């Protein structure tokens with residue numbers, strides 16, 4: 001069979017039929033909303049490189065989290081900026097740090113909102129690397145216990161999910177063991193399993209004040225040239241106890257999202273990162289693209305590739321646009 005018997009345009013013709021045969025849908029419940037938390041009270045600092053994004057003290061983070069929940073977004077992920085940095089990143093497991101405080105306040109005010117926390121040392125170390133440094137190298141095994149301390153402190157504050165983004169080998173296992181030993185077997189791990197050494201993280205490093213002070217992250221984050229390696233990373237993380245795995249960035253790595261979601265049965269997340277957000281905001285501000293249409297198209301594409309959910313700075317806006325579109 002072929003043309004003229006087959007005419008694929010038939011199913012595109014009416015809005016109703018188009019909707020009926022649609023293979024993928026985008027919904028507010030697909031999103032996780034990232035928030036940056038700073039110490040103090042009643043403080044907001046806009047992030048210049050990410051229009052619409054701000055750093056907030058824990059009290060104001062609660063308000064922003066409520067806005068997300070009200071828009072139908074089921075989860076947030078918190079990134080912290082500590083009051084002080086040191087070589088070990090020891091503020092990362094300070095029980096009164098901004099993330100710990102924000103987790104507790106948000107869970108108290110909005111118990112049904114899923115609270116995830118990013119587990120990584122780069123915002124907390126004075127050298128800006130994701131692990132501890134020894135002789136100018138990132139010391140994998142010495143980093144594991146610190147990451148585990150950090151994850152446990154987030155669990156103690158009430159986090160539902162911890163999300164290690166450091167890319168040290170063995171960190172998922174170390175975190176799972178530590179959580180279980182401390183009585184947090186209910187806390188889930190979303191592992192940044194296939195995290196690439198990407199230039200698309202540029203604006204985030206301004207937001208989180210986490211740029212490496214020497215060298216770069218290529219000794220621990222993945223080479224953008226590799227996709228088979230992503231499957232190995234994911235397999236190892238699942239073996240170590242990851243409940244969910246993430247591919248990051250999203251837009252330039254749709255093939256990796258597809259490969260991972262076809263090969264594994266755990267939920268696959270994708271992180272639409274800061275550079276993706278800022279590119280869209282800049283082009284939209286210049287009047288070159290229709291932000292709403294572009295965002296809804298590209299987030300849908302990430303789902304089509306196989307992501308079950310998406311971390312995106314557009315979460316609240318996209319949720320509202322979807323609500324308007326669906327009446």
Ligand code: PBG
Pocket residue numbers: 118120122130165166200201202203204205210217272273274275
């Ligand atoms: C911390 C971390 C980074 C991002 C999430 N967690 C930055 C990095 O690895 O340098 C990037 C998120 C974004 O760009 O939106 N390791």
